[in-house]
Amino acid sequence: MNDSKTLTTIGFDADDTLWQNETFFRLTQDRFTDLLADYAEADHLHDRLLAAERRNLGHYGFGVKGFTLSMIETAIEVTEGRVAASVIAELLASGREMLEHPIELLPHARQAVERLSGSHRVLLITKGDLLDQERKLAQSGLGDLFHGVEIVSDKKPAVYAQIFARHGAIPDQAMMVGNSLKSDVLPVLDVGGWGVYVPHGLTWALEHAEAPVGHARFHSINSLGDLPDLVDSLT
Known part of the structure; x- marks a missing residue:
């Protein structure tokens, strides 16, 4: 040197x-919008999720875990608390899959x-x-x-x-x-x-x-x- x-x-x-990296976030975001399609349009869900991510950066930082928590928070908000436990479980599973995805x-x-x-x-x-x-x-x-x-x-x-x-x-x-x-x-x-x-x-x-x-x-x-x-x- x-x-x-x-x-x-x-x-x-x-x-x-x-x-x-971002490719896997986009795929998971698509899964998120599919799970909540009965409650809002995809563009609206994307906007709400992005707002949650921006709001939560100071608390959770960058990465998959903060993204997963922001998805769950958004799901609760857009469904006014009616989101099924099975949907929350799917979102948690999506986060775990991202954390295990091969490089x-x-x-x-x-x-x-x-x-x-x-x-x-x-x-x-x-x-x-x-x-x-x-x-x-x-x-x-x-x-x-x-x-x-x-x-x-x-x-x-x-x-x-x-x-x-x-x-x-x-x-x-x-x-x-x-x-x-x-x-x-x-x-x-x-x-x-x-x-x-x-x-x-x-x-x-x-x-x-x-x-x-x-x-x-x-x-x-x-x-x-x-x-x-x-x-x-x-x-």
């Missing part, structure tokens, strides 16, 4: 950057992390439920490639600055790579680092943000297969 390079540290987001790596994920781990300090920086994120990392087979793993409750500028400092980098020596402009790119740009956006195709509504087009340290790539060449061009 050559710490004399301008760019020494590369952080990778996990969900929908290295492996599939599906996204294209070029392993190759990108392997190649860059030989020349840079690579970190996994992810938010969500601790046990679920640890499970997914273990199943991914990528764990041994990272020089550090950080599972955080939220991704804010100060959080990134603290992580980079813990791993021996100042922000302008660091890059964050991910599919969320709001969580993976903008906070790192705010502290002086590099932000690389890798679109996934499915993005949770609460993660939407405008791209900082024209920012000198912002880059967008089509897939992780393009990342090593981008890093080479910057170092």
Whole structure:
């Protein structure tokens, strides 16, 4: 590892950057709307569920468990307390299935992390439920490639600055790579680092943000297969 390079540290987001995640949330949301189809239209249920998720983030954080609790809360609300116990049981089962779903790596994920781990300090920086994120990392087979793993409750500028400092980098020596402009790119740009956006195709509504087009340290790539060449061009 050559710490004399301008760019020494590369952080990778996990969900929908290295492996599939939002796809399973969408499938479960479809199951949720099917179970409650007698009480409300799908669009209305989606809106009510999203409002519950937004309202509950501060209590439950990010991840499957908070999503499951928000589904149950929404089911109770839209049925005015008449939701059947069997429906609640189905929603709980859906949450457990999400927590047990096998990991599906996204294209070029392993190759990108392997190649860059030989020349840079690579970190996994992810938010969500601790046990679920640890499970997914273990199943991914990528764990041994990272020089550090950080599972955080939220991704804010100060959080990134603290992580980079813990791993021996100042922000302008660091890059964050991910599919969320709001969580993976903008906070790192705010502290002086590099932000690389890798679109996934499915993005949770609460993660939407405008791209900082024209920012000198912002880059967008089509897939992780393009990342090593981008890093080479910057170092």
